[in-house]
Amino acid sequence: MTGQWIRGPIGPDADRRVTVAGCRTVLVMVPHFAAGTRLISDIVPLLRNDPRVQVVFSVTDTGRWWHGTEEYVRTQGGIVVPWQQATQHDFDLVLAAAYNDLDQARGPLLLIPHGAGNLASRRFSRHAGRDALPHTGLSRESLTRRGKILPAAIGLTHEDELAALRESCPEALHTAVVVGDPCLDRMVASLPMRSRYREMLGLRENQRLVTVSSTWAPDSAFGSRFSLCRTLLDELSDDRYRVALVLHPNVWEVHGRWQVRAWLHECIEAGLLVIPPEEGWRATMIASDHVVGDHGSTTQYAAAIGKPVVLASFPEGNVRTGSLADAVRRCAPLLDRTLPLLPQLTSAGSGNAARVAAVMSSRPGTAAAALRTAMYRLMDLPEPGKPAVTAAVPGPVPLRPEHS
Helix, strand or coil, X not given: CCCCCCCCCCCCCHHHCCCCCCCEEEEEEECCHHHHHHHHHHHHHHHCCCCCEEEEEEECCXXXXXXXXXXXXXXXXXXXXXXXXXXXXXXCEEEECCCCCHHHCCCCEEECCCCCCCCCCECCCCCCHHXXXXXXXXXXXXXXXXXXXXXCEEEECCHHHHHHHHHHCHHHHHHEEECCCHHHHHHHHHHHHHHHHHHHCCCCCCCEEEEEEECCCCCXXXXXXXXXXXXHHHHCCCCCEEEEEEEXXXXXXXXXXXXXXXXXXXXXHCCCEEECCCCCHHHHHHHCCEEEXXXXXXXXXXXXXCCCEEECCCCCCCECCCCHHHHHHHHCCECCCCCCHHHHHHHCCCCCHHHHHHXXXXXXXXXXXXXXXXXXXXXXXXXXXXXXXXXXXXXXXXXXXXXX
16 A cells, blocks of 8 residues: 555654553554455454554555455554555564565564465466466465565464475474464354354244355356356245355455446345355354355365355366365265256265364364464563453344345
């Protein structure tokens, strides 16, 4: 984000402006919507209730090119520092959930993934294509600049990622901290809230919820089967079923809210529950009875909490063996476009949740405590006396039909 510098709680004369003095300053880097939602939803709340800590946000150079990123950050109500100004300040902690612009930030940096795990499910980079060598993520190119290791700490979700880091960038191994998956932990902690989430979606007790879960790109469920929601609404037309749609934030950022809503106008009018990208997808997965997904993270999380999954699309030949997407594919059937949908949904099982969850996180239930410990260590502050809390996820608020 460019523009005039702000008179906030940082800078050479900040001590003449602040009311709460002597704070450690924390920068939240937001290069795109997906990274922002992970940090703002799951990580930043771990710093609440501490008058020793001041958090500021900044949309990085990369974020300026993504529609809606700046608007999302500003709606959070925090201090938003222009990126040019942020790069001139030494912070006590920098939080990042993507590799973009890491070399420009100043201060000890904690890097976490913005999706399920640090290791890529795709065999080939989206940018380089199949002419490039297969990659797993955590690459030297992403973690270093001119021989310098950029993160002070890398939050890993699984011990298996240690082996991958040892192979791809061994000089960064000392920064690794296995913390588990904060998103999975919160979803598991929220399972008792299922009835409340279903109520917020307007579901009756006898209704079953079918959720379409799509990542982005043409090989996603939404990209390759655009008519899927309409087909589900038509086939599941009686009062026993409702249909919801969860789209990756990149779909909203690239095409725009108006366009997504315009494409789905008739479906929304017919009762499709479209979940906005800011929050609500996790609660919707918990409320669901069936999930129709693809190789993306939201489908992986659904499978990990025990939801029966059927795959509407899957990029065969471009999924890394042993990845989370591969683990889901091994237990989820592919949707047959020539057959009715309902029998395929009802025949899908949910008995492999433990297997998928075990690939997703080797430290279940520990992420909040481990991440808070890492942040306070980097800030050189003793942790607060109260234990870190794994909070339930917020409830879903689907888009309203335009006639409402």
